[in-house]
Amino acid sequence: MECSSSEELKQLVKEAKKQTKFGKVADYIPALKKSSPHDLSVAIYYPDGICISAGDIEQKITLQSISKVLTLALALMDCGEECVFNKVGYEPTGDPYNSIIKLETSHAKPLNPMINAGALAVTHLIKGASVKERLGRIIEFIRELAGDKEISYSAEVAQSEFETSHLNRSLCYFMKQDGIIEEDVEDLLELYTKQCAIEMNCLDLARIGLIFAMDGRDSVTGKAIMPVHVARLCKTFMVTCGMYNASGEFAVRVGIPAKSGVSGGIMGSVPNRFGIGIFGPALDKRGNSIGGIRLLEMMSERYKLSIF
Numbered sequence: 260m261e262c263s264s265s266e267e268l269k270q271l272v273k274e275a276k277k278q279t280k281f282g283k284v285a286d287y288i289p290a291l292k293k294s295s296p297h298d299l300s301v302a303i304y305y306p307d308g309i310c311i312s313a314g315d316i317e318q319k320i321t322l323q324s325i326s327k328v329l330t331l332a333l334a335l336m337d338c339g340e341e342c343v344f345n346k347v348g349y350e351p352t353g354d355p356y357n358s359i360i361k362l363e364t365s366h367a368k369p370l371n372p373m374i375n376a377g378a379l380a381v382t383h384l385i386k387g388a389s390v391k392e393r394l395g396r397i398i399e400f401i402r403e404l405a406g407d408k409e410i411s412y413s414a415e416v417a418q419s420e421f422e423t424s425h426l427n428r429s430l431c432y433f434m435k436q437d438g439i440i441e442e443d444v445e446d447l448l449e450l451y452t453k454q455c456a457i458e459m460n461c462l463d464l465a466r467i468g469l470i471f472a473m474d475g476r477d478s479v480t481g482k483a484i485m486p487v488h489v490a491r492l493c494k495t496f497m498v499t500c501g502m503y504n505a506s507g508e509f510a511v512r513v514g515i516p517a518k519s520g521v522s523g524g525i526m527g528s529v530p531n532r533f534g535i536g537i538f539g540p541a542l543d544k545r546g547n548s549i550g551g552i553r554l555l556e557m558m559s560e561r562y563k564l565s566i567f
């Protein structure tokens with residue numbers, strides 16, 4: 260798929276890049292340390308299949324937390340709303356994405372599917388007879404969303420996270436104690452870390468953003484990839500919890516459904532208009548791409564993107 264470079268986007272990227280010196284690449288997953296902090300790229304994908312971009316949009320990034328929205332959609336299709344919300348709640352937490360505090364203090368289900376505990380509980384629900392089969396189903400679904408049959412996961416990043424996932428292991432054991440997770444913790448962590456390590460470029464990310472923007476429909480082929488209510492539910496969580504504990508400020512300053520990941524990716528969905536894929540690995544204190552957020556602020560102002 261061709262994505263033509265846009266002068267206007269290039270200017271915005273140049274301006275937003277000034278922020279990258281105030282950010283830091285994630286290092287708690289050792290393999291992510293290799294990214295270059297000053298990279299910043301963006302692709303915008305329109306319903307008629309036209310795509311515009313700025314920066315190196317061919318570069319591959321791992322989805323990390325962006326995968327949480329996609330497994331939520333698949334789990335909703337696999338087992339329905341009642342089954343999913345039996346395991347996770349609907350509410351923002353105000354805590355960092357990897358926080359354990361509310362699991363310990365309330366012994367209840369995780370507050371929402373966009374924090375690590377909630378995403379682990381959702382991944383637990385993905386159907387399949389083995390980790391391999393469940394991962395295969397997640398990857399197939401993501402390939403369909405992105406319209407890219409080549410999508411796979413980075414074994415290096417997955418292994419690097421699996422070996423150092425002490426906190427995520429703790430979240431799982433708390434949830435196993437409380438009956439939220441019933442499978443073997445190592446199996447669940449293997450599936451989750453591989454899901455987080457699924458790789459794609461900004462263009463794929465923008466296309467997936469577009470599918471959500473169009474209520475689950477592939478606007479080029481006309482095919483419904485997920486039911487409207489599933490797309491709507493995912494977009495709502497993107498607005499309320501998609502940028503971790505910075506979601507409120509992001510809603511005020513940008514005002515679109517979006518989901519970020521610690522690799523520096525951001526997927527945005529502007530309802531009925533376009534999908535956005537951003538890659539900028541330098542992160543702010545809450546774990547969001549610092550250049551990416553600045554870029555989205557400028558884009559929102561210039562193109563009147565806020566849904567509010």
Ligand SMILES: NC(=O)CC[C@H](N)C(=O)O
Binds near residue numbers: 325375
């Ligand atoms: N915020 C993120 O992108 C976190 C994802 C990462 N794989 C983790 O579980 O820690």
